[in-house]
Every structure is written in C-alpha cells, then in structure tokens.
Amino acid sequence: MMDNPQDQQDDTPQKKEAVPGLEDVLPLNAAMFEADEILPVPFSVDISEPQHKHIGLLERMLAQENEGTPPPAQPPKAEYHPDSFQRFLRLAIGLILILTITANILYSNRSPSAALAVPSEIVQTRTILRGLSSESMVLVAFDYEPGFSAEMEPLAAAVFQDILTTQAVPVILSTSPLGTLQAARLMQKIQPPTARQPIYLGYLPGGAAGLMSLTNSLRNTFPLDVDGESPWLPDSANPKLQAINSIADFAAVIVLSADAENARNWLEQVQPALNKTPFIFALSAQAAPLIRPYLSGNQLQGMIGGVIGAHAYQEPKQPNAMLQMTWDGFAAGVWVAVAFIVCGSGISLVLLSDPARKKRRKQRQKRRLP
Amino acid sequence: MTRWITPISTAIATGVGIIVLVGYFVPAAWILDLRALFLRWAVILAGLTLLVGIFNLLAVHGRKVYSLNKESWSSLALIIALVGTAGVIAWQQTHSAAALWILNWILIPAESSLMAVLAVILIYAAARLLYRRKTVFSVIFLVTVVIVLSGSVPFWGTFIPFVHDRLLGWIISVPAMAGARGLLLGMALGIIATGIRLLTGNQHPYDG
Numbered sequence: 201m202m203d204n205p206q207d208q209q210d211d212t213p214q215k216k217e218a219v220p221g222l223e224d225v226l227p228l229n230a231a232m233f234e235a236d237e238i239l240p241v242p243f244s245v246d247i248s249e250p251q252h253k254h255i256g257l258l259e260r261m262l263a264q265e266n267e268g269t270p271p272p273a274q275p276p277k278a279e280y281h282p283d284s285f286q287r288f289l290r291l292a293i294g295l296i297l298i299l300t301i302t303a304n305i306l307y308s309n310r311s312p313s314a315a316l317a318v319p320s321e322i323v324q325t326r327t328i329l330r331g332l333s334s335e336s337m338v339l340v341a342f343d344y345e346p347g348f349s350a351e352m353e354p355l356a357a358a359v360f361q362d363i364l365t366t367q368a369v370p371v372i373l374s375t376s377p378l379g380t381l382q383a384a385r386l387m388q389k390i391q392p393p394t395a396r397q398p399i400y401l402g403y404l405p406g407g408a409a410g411l412m413s414l415t416n417s418l419r420n421t422f423p424l425d426v427d428g429e430s431p432w433l434p435d436s437a438n439p440k441l442q443a444i445n446s447i448a449d450f451a452a453v454i455v456l457s458a459d460a461e462n463a464r465n466w467l468e469q470v471q472p473a474l475n476k477t478p479f480i481f482a483l484s485a486q487a488a489p490l491i492r493p494y495l496s497g498n499q500l501q502g503m504i505g506g507v508i509g510a511h512a513y514q515e516p517k518q519p520n521a522m523l524q525m526t527w528d529g530f531a532a533g534v535w536v537a538v539a540f541i542v543c544g545s546g547i548s549l550v551l552l553s554d555p556a557r558k559k560r561r562k563q564r565q566k567r568r569l570p
Numbered sequence: 571m572t573r574w575i576t577p578i579s580t581a582i583a584t585g586v587g588i589i590v591l592v593g594y595f596v597p598a599a600w601i602l603d604l605r606a607l608f609l610r611w612a613v614i615l616a617g618l619t620l621l622v623g624i625f626n627l628l629a630v631h632g633r634k635v636y637s638l639n640k641e642s643w644s645s646l647a648l649i650i651a652l653v654g655t656a657g658v659i660a661w662q663q664t665h666s667a668a669a670l671w672i673l674n675w676i677l678i679p680a681e682s683s684l685m686a687v688l689a690v691i692l693i694y695a696a697a698r699l700l701y702r703r704k705t706v707f708s709v710i711f712l713v714t715v716v717i718v719l720s721g722s723v724p725f726w727g728t729f730i731p732f733v734h735d736r737l738l739g740w741i742i743s744v745p746a747m748a749g750a751r752g753l754l755l756g757m758a759l760g761i762i763a764t765g766i767r768l769l770t771g772n773q774h775p776y777d778g
Binding site for chain 1: 590602605606609610612613615616617620663664665669670673674677678681682684685686687689690691693694696697698699700701704712715716719720722723724725734735739742746747749750751753754757
C-alpha cells in the first residue's frame, strides 16, 4: 500500500523521459553517452599567423603546468630569530639566578645582617607567643602546599621556636591534604628531643564549610586524630585536651597559609567565634597584602608576612638557623631580579626610541596577525 | 523525570542555605543543631568528592593506557605513582618515614621547581614589559616593583635608607592597602550577589 500518492507516479513512463509526455523526443538513455573516442568532425578553419603564435604560447603554457613549476626562490634565512633569543634570555636569567643564590648559600658567613625595621604586628605576635606557658594548648593550621615550603618553613620555624620554648602543646590540623605531613616534616627538623609532642588532628575537608563546622563543634568535626584514636578521651596521650571544648578554649590560634583565599576563609568563619583568643597569621609574601586590611580592623592580633617578616620576627641574639641559611641567598636573588628588571627596562626604552627598529617591530607584529 | 529534578534540588539547596544563614542571626538551639548537622554532612561530602576525583582520575588514565597511544606512558606513570603512594600511606601511617620520604624527595622538589620556573618567567616578563607595552601604568608598575624589592632586602648588609624606612612602608600601608580593600569589598559584593541568586533559586549549579 502506497501512503503517498506522489509515489505512485514514480514508475510511470513519463518519469523515465527527460520531457514527460514527449516520448522519444529526448530519450534519456545512458548508453548513448558511452563513447570510447570522440569522432573527428570534418571542418576546416583558416588560422592567421598571430593566431598560430597564440596557440603555440598556450600549448607551451599547458605543457609547463604539467611539468610543475619550481618553488619561488626563498630569501636567505635571517640569522636573527626572536624566539631563540628570548629562550636564551630566559636561560641566562635562570642560570645567573641559580649561580648567585647557590654561591650566597654556600659561601655565606651567616653573620647577622642589618636589622630590619620591625612592624608593630610582628612585635605583637612575639609578645603573644612568648607569653604562652607549659599549660597552654595552641591550635596551628598548616595550610600551604609543598611548593611553598621554601618560603613557609622558615616562617613556621620562627613561630614554632617560640611555641616549643614555652613548652606549650601544639594541636595541628590542616585544610590541605598534605598539611599534616608538612607539619611532621617541620617537627623533624626543628623539634628538640625534650619538647612536647604535638597532637595531629589531621585533614579538614570542605573549605569554608569545614571551618564553619570546626567553629560549631570542634570535637564532632575531629572525632579521631591521624592515628585513628580519639584525642578527647581522658586516657588519651594528652589529657590536657579534655579542657578544650571549643576553638575559643585554645590559648592561641595560628594559621600558616600561602593562599589569601584560604586565610580569608579562616577570618570569616573562625575569627567571630574566638572571643578573646589571639588570632595570628603567618602568611606567604603573596597572601599578606590582601589580609593586611583585617589587621588594621583588629580582627587579627598578629601577622608575619613572607621570609622578610620571618627575618624581622627573629631576635638578633637568637637567629633562626633555617632562615639564616637562606637569607643571604634570598637577598642576592632579589637584587639580581632588580638588576634584570632595571637593565631590561632601560634596553627596551633605548630600542623603542630607534625609529627603524620600531618600524620593523610593527611589521613583524602585523605578519603575526592572522 | 528530569523536569522534576530541578525544582526538587533547588528547593533542597535553598532550604539548607536558608537554615545555615538563619543560624548566624537566630541563636535558637534547634536551628544551631540542624546547621551543625548540615555542615558535618558537607564536610563528609567534600571528603567523598576527593575520593570520587581520585577514582575518576584513575578511570580516565586507565582508558588512556588501554588505548595504547603516545600518551599511554605518562598515564601509566601517573597510575603507578598514585597506587604506589596510596599503598605506602595505607601500609604505613600518614606521617610515617615513607610518607615523609615521598614528600621530601618527590613532591617538594617537583612543586618547588615549578615555582622557580615561575620566578624566572616573572623576572623575564617584567624586564620586557616596557618593550611590549610602553604605557604610563607599565612604568608605575615597574617603579613600584623595583622600590618594594630593593627596600625589602639589604644590599651588602645595609638597607637603602629612605627606601626601606619610608617609601616601602608608605607603599604597603597606603596604595597596596587601598587596592587590597577594594578587592576584598568587590569579592564580598560578588559573594553576596551569588548567595542571593542561589537562595532565591535563580542560579542552580547543582542540576548536573
């Protein structure tokens, strides 16, 4: 059964013909077009001399097309390649930095360098940490990734030196999966055998929600420590933790962070619940400027920013060994960076003032545009 | 079926969001308990998403290894490293000597190398900034960078007097502080706007 009446007409004789209804006028037979060769048609044309020349020219052109044309002559390759020069420049900067920093670390006399102007927030931090006692429990958050260890460890060591000297017990947690491991690494480096063992609560997932949960219910958020035991039981390794019911019961809360976003989460979620508990930040140089407004708003009681802050924090009489080892190399690296920036900017200004070079550069930029 | 999921998930998200928000302003015991419960669930879910992410990573790279193309070797290395690390942590403790060895000799060198490369690239970019973009703001930016860097560390054991004492302190406490405050206010406004959109159901990223 045909659904479409149009289909019924498909097999009609009219459809087989080129012009329906006019049978045999234009028969559409494919066999008619199958010819092995084109038969010569007998006719003669009178060709003039110029036409002969044109025909010859056309034949030569067609023949050359079949042969293929040789590629156009390439201009000789320029000896100057901007990309390779830039690669060389990057390599040179890297090598000079490595050599300068290594030489300064290896051959530094470790003598106490010039005293930095100590900002008030660092003086406050020092006062709070040195006022701790052996009865104090201090919550410390290790919130930095392994890539920031070189910057954050001298900072953390400066803070921990005071905590360990006062015999206060550090209670360590982290919002980064590797934070507890970073803390263990630092303890292995700086902890004297007589110092109190820290309590490792472990990893706190959930970002801001995790910190809010910590503020609401410390014990429910961390029912177990990293060893899988409850640190809140009376027969646990540190019975003093029995006195801690909320985050405000700690003697101080210290956050070691390399990320401004993470530090802001701590300020927004934890700080309002702290009451009079001192809140201290030890931040990387990149995070410190963004958190500084909270310091002037009295939401923070102390702050140390970057290696420079750690250097200002240490007492000249009691230098931080980890910091002393790297300080000279760090200072030399900074001065090499300054030299490169000043020289690079000066050379750029000289090059840009040359009109011919400016023109070439513009042409190059135009060529690069799609 | 899917047309029912959107209103249900929006209602759940809005309800939970309102309860957590009200908990900040109304200190009623039942609201605080409910808020604490929701937050504990959020923490557990966040931990689970980490695990889901790891399994997804394993599955994606497992498929790449199975397809035997030129990326298979790096995927195989990733799977071996992941399984090896997980095995070490599971067998020993989280802060055991083996875990510390992985941190000290693999993670820290690898990540620190990337940071070192970043430092070189930043110096290179700053040195070429005027060549690429000769504007007033580029000049201000470079002058600030040079002042802050040279004022922060001593040169042959001595700080540059005026730069270290006055100029650096002024830059940190006035223009940098103003910029940071502006950024923080902008972020706060953005977060409030996003929060209102989520609570009113105008934005629902949880649809999937």
